[in-house]
Every structure is written in C-alpha cells, then in structure tokens.
C-alpha cells in the first residue's frame with residue numbers, strides 16, 4: 015500500500031445487495047457483499063446469465079437494488095440523484111454504444127457538456143482523451159462512429175467514459191465484440207492507461223483468460239451472482255475454491271498461471287560458461303576442459319549472447335565468431351514464464367535469459383518452471399488452509 | 402450494430418440513393434412541364450364565358466392557395482398532435498395504451514375520407530377551412546403517429562442505455578438521441594400524410610373549404626371538361642410537389658453520420 019497517493023479511484027462497497035426483477039420468483043442477484051478496492055481492476059466473471067451485468071448496473075443505478083446498500087468512496091450511492099451519480103461513474107459497454115449521429119468529438123464531449131464545462135476546456139479535453147486512447151485528433155475528431163473500425167469505436171467508448179475523469183469506471187464486456195487481435199491490443203492499452211490513471215475499474219466478462227490478464231482481483235460468480243471465489247488471479251489459478259470455479263478456470267490452469275509470472279520473479283541461475291567473441295578458441299577450449307564443460311556461450315562486446323559452441327568444435331575453429339550454432343530463442347527478464355517455457359521447449363530444455371539491454375544474465379530450464387508452479391500451489395494451499 | 406438496420410414502417414424511400422437523386426431532380430421538372438403544358442393549352446384555347454370564369458389567373462391562384470392552406474394547416478395539426486403523442490406513447494408508462502391510440506388512428510384512416518368530413522360537418526355544423534382541415538388531419542394522423550412510434554422504438558436500446566449510463570436525463574436521451582434518430586421515419590410518415598392530405602383536400606369544397614376540388618366539381622357539374630382537367634392536373638401537380646418537398650426534407654433534415 016505504499017503507492018496509494020497516486021490512486022484516483024475510490025473504494026466501492028456492496029453490502030447485502032439483492033435484485034429481484036418484477037415478475038421473477040428468484041432474485042437475479044442474491045445478497046452480494048463485496049469490497050472493490052480503490053484504484054484496482056476487479057473483474058466480475060461467470061457464466062452467461064449469472065447476474066454480472068445486473069450486479070454492475072446496480073453500482074451506477076441503471077438498475078435499482080431491491081435491497082442492500084452500495085457506497086462509492088464512502089458516499090451512499092442510493093441517496094444521490096441517479097443522473098448526478100452517473101456523471102461521476104464512467105460507463106463503457108459492448109460495441110461501445112457510441113451515438114451514431116454524433117462525431118467522435120461530440121461523443122466524447124457528452125459528459126463534460128452535462129457537467130457544464132466551458133467549450134474551450136471541453137475541446138482540450140477531447141484532444142487529450144483521444145491522444146490517451148491512441149487516436150489522432152486531427153484525423154478522427156470529426157468522423158462519425160460509422161467511419162471507424164470496431165476497435166477504434168471501442169477506444170472512443172473508453173475515451174467517452176473517461177472524459178470527465180470519473181474515479182470509477184464500469185465496463186460491461188467492452189471488448190466482447192472485436193476480433194481477438196484487436197481485443198488483445200485493447201486489453202494491453204487498458205492496462206497501460208490504468209498504470210497512470212489508477213481508477214477503480216469494475217470489469218464484467220465471461221472470458222476467464224481476459225479476467226486473468228486484466229484483473230488485480232477476480233470475483234468468480236455463480237448463479238444469482240453468488241461469489242464463489244474472490245481473490246487474485248494467481249490464487250484462483252493455483253487453488254480454485256470449489257468445483258464450479260475449477261470448471262470455470264478450465265483446462266490449462268497451470269499454463270495460465272505461467273502468463274502471470276515473469277522470469278524476473280523466479281530463480282534463474284548464471285550457470286553458463288561464457289566467453290567473449292574475441293577470445294581465442296584454444297584458450298576457451300583449455301578453460302572448458304579444466305571446468306569439465308561441453309558447451310560455452312559466446313557473447314559480443316556488450317555481453318549479448320551470440321552462439322553456442324561445443325568443445326569439440328574448438329580444436330578446428332579459427333575464431334569464436336563463426337564456430338558452433340547461433341543462439342535461438344532467448345527470453346528476457348520481462349518475459350512471462352509462459353513465453354519462457356515456449357523458448358525452453360524450442361531450445362531443448364533450457365533458454366538464455368537476457369537483461370533489459372539484451373545482455374546475458376543467466377539460464378532458465380524446465381525444472382525452474384515446474385518448481386515454481388509446485389511452490390505456488392503449496393503457498394496457496396497453505397494460505398487457504400490457514401484462513 | 403443493430404441501430405444500423407433499416408427500421409420497418411411507412412417508408413416512401415425506394416430504390417438506391419442514386420435513383421433517389423435522379424428523382425429529386427426529375428420530379429419537379431415533370432410537374433412544371435405537365436402543369437405548364439395544361440395551363441398553356443387551357444389559356445390559349447377559345448374559352449366560353451363559363452370556362453373563362455374559372456380559367457383565369459385570379460381564380461386558379463385562389464383555389465390553389467386555399468388548397469395549400471388546408472394542406473399546411475393539416476401538416477401543422479398532424480405534426481403538432483401525432484409527433485408528441487407518438488413520443489408519449491413510447492414512454493415506458495404509456496406502452497400499455499399505445500395500441501388503443503394506434504387503433505383509433507387506424508379507424509381514422511380506414512374510414513372513407515369523405516364520410517369523416519361530412520360526419521364532422523354534420524356534427525359540428527362548422528364550415529370552411531377548419532371544418533375541412535380537422536377531419537383531414539384526423540384522416541392523415543396515422544402515418545406520422547405510427548412512424549414516430551416505430552422510429553423511436555427502433556432506436557437501439559443499447560444507445561438509450563449508454564445515454565442513461567453516462568448521465569443523460571431521460572429527456573436528454575429523448576431529445577438528443579431518440580428523436581434525432583427517429584427523424585427519418587417521422588419525416589417519411591409526414592410525407593405520406595401530406596400526400597394523403599393534398600388528395601383529401603380536394604373534398605374540402607363539400608364543406609365550403611374551397612380548394613382545387615371546387616374546379617373539378619364546377620367542371621363536372623357544368624360539363625366543362627377544360628375546367629375539370631385544369632383542376633385535376635393542378636391537384637396532381639400539387640401532390641407531386643408536396644411529395645417532392647417531403648423528399649428534400651428527408652434528404653437534408655435527417656441525422657448525419659448514419660449512411
């Protein structure tokens with residue numbers, strides 16, 4: 015909690031919130047209590063029809079709860095004027111919901127306009143928001159939504175939701191209707207925005223992989239929005255609370271876990287015998303025999319990995335720059351363990367790890383990966399047993 | 402996006418945009434040629450005294466003016482009643498009674514126009530402009546009422562949801578989102594209504610409302626074919642011009658960014 019000062023979001027608290035639609039016997043949302051921490055992305059994930067949308071829409075009172083209380087930043091949301099409340103809560107939905115007869119700029123201006131900002135300030139804000147979501151204002155400002163791609167429309171939707179700088183952002187399957195590549199980009203973009211903005215984001219999806227990628231915390235919801243598990247993605251992957259969660263996490267939980275960890279988080283070791291490219295093959299061979307090594311890693315002047323050489327190749331080689339085989343896939347300390355595993359498999363059991371400037375820092379092998387997963391399991395099991 | 406699908410309802414749009422463009426130019430030209438030719442023929446032939454009493458600039462202008470006035474009054478009444486009523490009937494609290502009003506408007510249109518006109522005359526004992534305009538307006542209400550309702554109901558609910566979700570009031574959503582997006586259908590309905598009104602206004606002379614019907618009537622009763630032809634051709638020309646004005650309005654008043 016060292017960095018709370020940059021957080022612009024506020025905490026949202028739901029207490030015993032229930033929604034019963036008129037005419038249906040069972041409530042759509044039954045007695046939900048949860049705390050959504052300030053400045054975090056919380057994902058509501060669960061099967062279709064389980065009540066995710068209903069739960070989210072009660073936060074900005076597009077749906078009025080039948081009972082229970084909701085506070086936003088300590089203020090009782092149910093006692094505010096609903097329109098005033100919604101101008102302070104950003105809202106982005108699937109297919110963006112842009113007004114087709116408004117230009118991009120007019121769409122983004124709506125909430126600042128409702129709040130009575132001056133024209134000049136609104137115009138500046140539109141440009142600022144368009145830059146923020148990666149759309150060139152000069153080019154796109156006066157376009158109509160119809161003239162944009164699906165991904166661009168979604169960006170405008172996010173810009174519109176953020177235009178009045180609300181502390182809270184509600185997003186209901188916002189990337190559900192775009193192709194997988196665009197969706198990936200939009201997800202990356204959202205994470206990038208969030209590192210600066212630090213809003214409280216409530217994000218609804220039925221895609222568990224999306225939840226794992228974006229969430230600081232994930233609430234896995236069952237029927238009637240009952241909370242099956244509410245925890246970090248790591249904890250849910252390592253130790254699903256029940257069969258329903260396990261089913262939802264689906265096959266490949268371990269592989270998904272690997273996408274959450276970075277190489278810098280695990281113990282890679284500096285175990286390779288390295289040699290500068292200008293060392294003579296004879297001296298290197300001598301060193302290798304002394305240390306009983308069969309392979310050496312040749313580095314350039316800036317210590318970036320170049321080639322693997324076998325000790326037997328050295329007796330005939332005239333220089334290290336041409337001997338052996340080039341290094342294939344390497345992984346950086348920033349890479350996910352998932353990417354590292356890919357490289358390890360491609361390279362035959364181990365991969366070179368490089369630092370931020372591409373320099374050799376160590377080696378990672380398959381047992382490092384398996385040990386990490388084992389350790390995580392044990393940690394989370396111990397954690398849940400203790401709690 | 403589902404908002405892009407063409408909503409159902411009365412629509413006078415036909416064919417491609419290109420065909421629309423051509424029609425936009427050709428229609429008034431055809432009217433000018435047709436009406437011009439008939440007028441030239443009527444004024445240059447040897448008219449007898451009875452014919453000359455009708456076929457002169459003063460009478461023709463008056464009758465056309467009366468006809469236009471009825472049409473304009475009808476347009477004002479229809480717009481003033483059917484559009485707000487249509488809007489009201491799409492509010493969630495009024496949905497249950499909407500079919501009732503549609504049914505009434507349906508009856509209005511299904512009943513013979515002349516019958517409605519005469520019954521209204523007998524009932525109120527009024528005559529003249531208002532006696533003609535009110536029943537004709539009732540008769541022409543349906544297309545606008547129905548198209549206003551259809552137009553608003555065919556606005557993608559996600560847009561209304563988005564509007565409310567970002568903090569627009571319900572009237573804000575109505576005036577900035579729902580109505581502008583319904584404008585094309587409302588205009589199409591109005592255009593249909595006005596063409597109906599111009600046609601029906603030829604019956605206004607029954608209640609002393611004047612209009613081009615009077616020429617037709619005179620020509621028929623006094624057995625003067627030229628008078629009858631001039632009256633009929635002017636009425637047709639007027640209907641085509643009103644239809645054309647409707648098309649122009651649809652072209653230029655609709656919301657931008659939809660096509």
Ligand SMILES: Nc1ncnc2c1ncn2[C@@H]1O[C@H](COP(=O)(O)OP(=O)(O)O)[C@@H](O)[C@H]1O
Nearest residue numbers: 035036038042061062063064065066067068069
């Ligand atoms: N306006 C409504 N009236 C009645 N029932 C509704 C309404 N909206 C949603 N429901 C019902 O409430 C349940 C939860 O819906 P929803 O919150 O949309 O689920 P999700 O977003 O998880 O797919 C569903 O069974 C749905 O049929």
Ligand SMILES: [Mg+2]
Nearest residue numbers: 066067068186
């Ligand atoms: Mg939903």
